[in-house]
Amino acid sequence: MVKLYALTILYKGPTSATALKSAYDIDSFSYFQRNSVKEFMAFVSKTITERTQIAARQSVKEGEYMCHVYVRGDSLAGVLISDHEYPNRVSHTLITKVLDEFSAKYTVHMWPTLKEGTTDFQQVNLYLAKYQNPSEADALTKIQEDLDETKIILHSTLEAVLQRGEKLDDLVQKSEGLSIQSKAFYKTARKTNSCCSLTA
Amino acid sequence: MQEDVFPAAEKILSDVENIFKKDIDLTSFEIIPVEDNQNKSPVLHDNNSLGLASWCIRPLFCYVYNRLFDLRLNQCRREHSTVISKWLLGALLLNPDILTFWNMRRQFIRNGKLDPMEELRFVNIVLYYKAKCFEAFSYRRWILKLLLFKNQDAIHKIELLFRNEIQISSMAANRYSNNCHAWNHRKYIISMFETVCISVFGSLLDKEWEESTSWCNSHVSDYSGYDYRQFLLKRLLLRKRRYDQTKICSNVLEKRRDIIIKFVQNALHDYNNVFLHTNSYENILNLLHGVNFTKYSEVTFEQTLINLSYWVEDCIINTKLLQTFSGHETLWYHRRFLVSSLLALNNSYTNFFLYKIENLNSTVATTNISKSLLEIALKMQNKDLIDVAKRISFIKPYCAR
Numbered sequence: 001m002v003k004l005y006a007l008t009i010l011y012k013g014p015t016s017a018t019a020l021k022s023a024y025d026i027d028s029f030s031y032f033q034r035n036s037v038k039e040f041m042a043f044v045s046k047t048i049t050e051r052t053q054i055a056a057r058q059s060v061k062e063g064e065y066m067c068h069v070y071v072r073g074d075s076l077a078g079v080l081i082s083d084h085e086y087p088n089r090v091s092h093t094l095i096t097k098v099l100d101e102f103s104a105k106y107t108v109h110m111w112p113t114l115k116e117g118t119t120d121f122q123q124v125n126l127y128l129a130k131y132q133n134p135s136e137a138d139a140l141t142k143i144q145e146d147l148d149e150t151k152i153i154l155h156s157t158l159e160a161v162l163q164r165g166e167k168l169d170d171l172v173q174k175s176e177g178l179s180i181q182s183k184a185f186y187k188t189a190r191k192t193n194s195c196c197s198l199t200a
Numbered sequence: 201m202q203e204d205v206f207p208a209a210e211k212i213l214s215d216v217e218n219i220f221k222k223d224i225d226l227t228s229f230e231i232i233p234v235e236d237n238q239n240k241s242p243v244l245h246d247n248n249s250l251g252l253a254s255w256c257i258r259p260l261f262c263y264v265y266n267r268l269f270d271l272r273l274n275q276c277r278r279e280h281s282t283v284i285s286k287w288l289l290g291a292l293l294l295n296p297d298i299l300t301f302w303n304m305r306r307q308f309i310r311n312g313k314l315d316p317m318e319e320l321r322f323v324n325i326v327l328y329y330k331a332k333c334f335e336a337f338s339y340r341r342w343i344l345k346l347l348l349f350k351n352q353d354a355i356h357k358i359e360l361l362f363r364n365e366i367q368i369s370s371m372a373a374n375r376y377s378n379n380c381h382a383w384n385h386r387k388y389i390i391s392m393f394e395t396v397c398i399s400v401f402g403s404l405l406d407k408e409w410e411e412s413t414s415w416c417n418s419h420v421s422d423y424s425g426y427d428y429r430q431f432l433l434k435r436l437l438l439r440k441r442r443y444d445q446t447k448i449c450s451n452v453l454e455k456r457r458d459i460i461i462k463f464v465q466n467a468l469h470d471y472n473n474v475f476l477h478t479n480s481y482e483n484i485l486n487l488l489h490g491v492n493f494t495k496y497s498e499v500t501f502e503q504t505l506i507n508l509s510y511w512v513e514d515c516i517i518n519t520k521l522l523q524t525f526s527g528h529e530t531l532w533y534h535r536r537f538l539v540s541s542l543l544a545l546n547n548s549y550t551n552f553f554l555y556k557i558e559n560l561n562s563t564v565a566t567t568n569i570s571k572s573l574l575e576i577a578l579k580m581q582n583k584d585l586i587d588v589a590k591r592i593s594f595i596k597p598y599c600a601r
Contacts, residue, residue: 001418002419002525003418031230031246031249032246032249033230085525087524135417135521135524181234184233184234184235185233188254
């Protein structure tokens with residue numbers, strides 16, 4: 001399936017990353033899972049941003065999902081969670097574009113103090129909807145190909161992105177952003193080996 | 201057995217059954233992982249969604265399973281049908297792969313203990329949870345046939361039923377990738393449409409084609425969805441005037457012709473545009489198929505041109521998808537199908553000046569008519585289908601028996 005699930009803009013501070021704005025498209029998950037899916041995607045976005053160096057791009061495959069991250073030189077970061085069939089090139093173009101527009105609206109010194117609830121940046125929702133069809137957005141990506149000199153680092157699992165000695169299970173257990181319900185979901189998904197997210 | 205004793209089971213089952221009865225718009229069922237029971241009811245119902253907490257699943261299923269098989273082993277111990285159907289509901293909701301239980305429900309429908317329409321709603325929910333369950337689809341088809349034979353006069357009602365089936369198979373295909381049972385179900389329904397509601401079949405086919413186009417655009421490695429598309433394309437290529445007897449709308453004809461012209465122009469840049477725009481359909485087709493003259497005068501070339509345009513349209517879409525999504529086998533398999541059908545089309549046109557089912561049979565048109573469909577066709581006295589069955593029987597004696 002060619003699908004985008006979540007687009008998040010984050011600020012990578014010296015110790016941790018904070019989400020500034022996010023958009024989700026998770027209607028394809030069943031009703032009682034949606035909340036956990038959302039929490040988990042937020043958790044993954046934050047975790048992966050914290051483990052990506054400044055001015056670097058990464059794409060991580062986890063089961064049937066892809067997680068793309070780009071941290072700019074000025075510590076503004078974007079994370080896009082998509083299905084693994086969604087073209088990587090388009091994903092990274094989308095992140096670049098959204099971050100450009102965001103930094104045009106909010107200046108650098110505001111980022112550390114912005115709160116997700118009060119940030120007004122509706123474009124994330126619009127872009128998430130528009131880019132569901134990658135061929136429609138593809139005209140833009142052709143230009144992007146020559147523009148971008150940053151290499152995309154590819155990883156085959158989420159574990160591969162973690163720092164040495166870290167375990168995903170421990171991070172999930174320790175996380176404050178995940179409810180008890182979501183942690184239970186994660187455990188079940190792990191047991192049935194259906195990767196980090198939670199399809200039936 | 202220890203598992204047989206689960207005092208809360210009857211209460212949970214009643215709760216679930218009541219939700220099914222009360223909430224007509226119920227859309228989903230799922231199991232919610234919960235660490236321990238926290239002394240709360242495991243049945244959750246919110247926003248037309250039903251959830252069961254995971255801790256109760258195992259004892260609940262063991263309970264209903266043992267009860268039901270006890271019942272079948274000693275037939276003498278009688279239970280009321282409402283109690284049994286409640287057990288069946290619980291058992292099939294959790295594990296719909298047990299044919300015995302579906303058959304027990306079939307018996308209940310036959311005896312008038314269960315309402316077939318309500319059963320269809322129940323199976324919706326089962327399919328939401330286990331989207332690739334063959335038994336559930338087959339049960340649906342059994343009910344549909346029953347309804348069809350019961351009230352032959354209300355065609356519009358049956359049409360509504362069929363459209364609902366198409367929606368259900370869409371849902372199941374979205375919930376489970378490469379869901380061949382869902383797409384086969386859809387094929388069956390389309391064939392039913394062709395047999396029973398001929399008047400709307402033409403417009404339905406167009407609508408299905410459009411829907412399949414957008415689906416295949418976003419599911420580039422779902423081979424079952426592509427198989428369904430090939431099924432549709434075969435129908436469209438062999439379309440004749442019989443579905444909608446009215447004259448071909450000139451708008452449609454022009455639109456479909458332009459698809460072909462654009463395709464030819466893209467392929468051959470130096471081609472003479474004027475020739476394609478001004479020439480008769482007959483000449484265009486002859487040119488495309490490399491035929492010099494036409495012998496038959498009673499052939500409708502307009503229809504053949506429209507049929508061909510679907511092939512062209514699909515070829516353009518496939519090319520575009522191959523460029524956008526690299527490395528997807530399904531797309532290449534589909535292209536292989538397009539090539540082999542092109543050969544068959546060309547072969548058929550050079551011989552008959554239209555696309556014929558017999559000619560396409562070896563490569564493209566394996567239009568098997570199942571025994572049950574033929575049964576319906578005979579009952580409904582659908583001459584076209586019986587005719588097709590007869591013609592196919594020359595090639596494949598076993599399939600129209």
